[in-house]
Amino acid sequence: xxxxxxxxxxxxxxxxxxxxxxxxxxxxxxxxxxxxxxxxxxxxxxxxxxxxxxxxxxxxxxxxxxxxxxxxxxxxxxxxxxxxxxxxxxxxxxxxxxxxxxxxxxxxxxxxxxxxxxxxxxxxxxxxxxxxxxxxxxxxxxxxxxxxxxxxxxxxxxxxxxxxxxxxxxxxxxxxxxxxxxxxxxxxxxxxxxxxxxxx
Amino acid sequence: xxxxxxxxxxxxxxxxxxxxxxxxxxxxxxxxxxxxxxxxxxxxxxxxxxxxxxxxxxxxxxxxxxxxxxxxxxxxxxxxxxxxxxxxxxxxxxxxxxxxxxxxxxxxxxxxxxxxxxxxxxxxxxxxxxxxxxxxxxxxxxxxxxxxxxxxxxxxxxxxxxxxxxxxxxxxxxxxxxxxxxxxxxxxxxxxxxxxxxxx
Numbered sequence: 001x002x003x004x005x006x007x008x009x010x011x012x013x014x015x016x017x018x019x020x021x022x023x024x025x026x027x028x029x030x031x032x033x034x035x036x037x038x039x040x041x042x043x044x045x046x047x048x049x050x051x052x053x054x055x056x057x058x059x060x061x062x063x064x065x066x067x068x069x070x071x072x073x074x075x076x077x078x079x080x081x082x083x084x085x086x087x088x089x090x091x092x093x094x095x096x097x098x099x100x101x102x103x104x105x106x107x108x109x110x111x112x113x114x115x116x117x118x119x120x121x122x123x124x125x126x127x128x129x130x131x132x133x134x135x136x137x138x139x140x141x142x143x144x145x146x147x148x149x150x151x152x153x154x155x156x157x158x159x160x161x162x163x164x165x166x167x168x169x170x171x172x173x174x175x176x177x178x179x180x181x182x183x184x185x186x187x188x189x190x191x192x193x194x195x196x197x198x199x200x
Numbered sequence: 201x202x203x204x205x206x207x208x209x210x211x212x213x214x215x216x217x218x219x220x221x222x223x224x225x226x227x228x229x230x231x232x233x234x235x236x237x238x239x240x241x242x243x244x245x246x247x248x249x250x251x252x253x254x255x256x257x258x259x260x261x262x263x264x265x266x267x268x269x270x271x272x273x274x275x276x277x278x279x280x281x282x283x284x285x286x287x288x289x290x291x292x293x294x295x296x297x298x299x300x301x302x303x304x305x306x307x308x309x310x311x312x313x314x315x316x317x318x319x320x321x322x323x324x325x326x327x328x329x330x331x332x333x334x335x336x337x338x339x340x341x342x343x344x345x346x347x348x349x350x351x352x353x354x355x356x357x358x359x360x361x362x363x364x365x366x367x368x369x370x371x372x373x374x375x376x377x378x379x380x381x382x383x384x385x386x387x388x389x390x391x392x393x394x395x396x397x398x399x400x
Binding site for chain 1: 286287288299331352358359360361362363364365381382383384386387388389
């Protein structure tokens with residue numbers, strides 16, 4: 001029975017990638033953390049990507065039309081602040097974010113962030129994350145894809161969907177997961193543990 | 201030039217169906233309208249489906265975890281109350297709606313609605329609308345599909361997507377449009393006027 005389970009796991013891992021839904025969150029610089037919290041970020045729990053963590057600190061996102069309280073901050077600190085929201089969140093905030101890969105924030109809208117100790121206004125940095133798949137080099141080789149290309153993704157979810165324009169990101173520092181935002185997760189009826197398959 | 205435009209329109213209409221995004225809304229009975237507003241629904245503007253209209257009246261949706269104000273009421277009145285929300289809305293309200301076609305509300309969760317004049321509590325009726333395409337009989341024949349089946353839909357949108365499990369609904373009383381909820385509309389980057397194609 002254990003051998004059968006191992007066999008099944010091997011077949012599944014050869015064909016499928018686990019899906020994860022990313023809620024709205026922010027990345028901050030060390031200086032922004034100091035202004036908003038008075039100290040560096042404090043890890044609360046690790047995320048699926050090695051070295052990344054959810055911080056104990058939370059922020060308020062303040063847009064021209066609305067706000068969100070208690071928004072997750074992900075660590076470690078980065079060289080530039082960034083706010084990742086869904087298009088649905090954008091309607092609430094009154095901000096129309098471009099669809100971008102993390103880190104590609106040139107020309108994107110700004111926003112105000114507020115922590116317990118202070119406020120920071122970003123002149124730019126608000127994006128809706130392009131759907132993407134993190135792959136280890138060995139998984140990328142297995143699936144026959146390379147860093148920087150886009151693929152289609154079949155979701156094995158309650159509302160079956162094929163997402164196009166899924167960016168492939170390959171690094172030895174990654175764990176293999178597909179990242180969808182909450183609009184995408186809900187549109188396909190995602191539940192934790194659901195799998196997807198990269199289509200050629 | 202006009203002839204070329206007509207030709208282009210003919211080609212497009214032969215292959216594509218216009219997409220529409222449906223926001224959260226409610227349908228009420230005549231009796232529920234009387235309790236909540238003190239009078240029958242008042243049409244504000246017609247919707248794309250012939251005979252359907254957005255009412256001037258608005259309601260508050262009150263769930264166990266949150267609420268929405270100023271929610272659209274669609275007329276005319278029906279035989280049974282129904283509340284259509286997205287899965288994202290469900291998280292805000294604290295309600296986990298089943299994915300159903302309009303009218304199929306047996307066993308679904310309840311909710312409280314409030315108008316200016318009174319409240320109504322539904323014992324059931326909250327659903328997330330299954331994505332669907334309304335087709336005239338002639339368009340259904342043209343696309344080779346029939347009422348009750350499901351098809352896949354390729355969206356020609358900013359975030360290209362193929363939605364599976366799209367219900368086909370055919371009636372001489374319909375105008376041909378695909379209806380997505382806001383999760384689905386945002387997941388595919390829908391903008392007003394975007395088109396979709398039914399896949400075999």
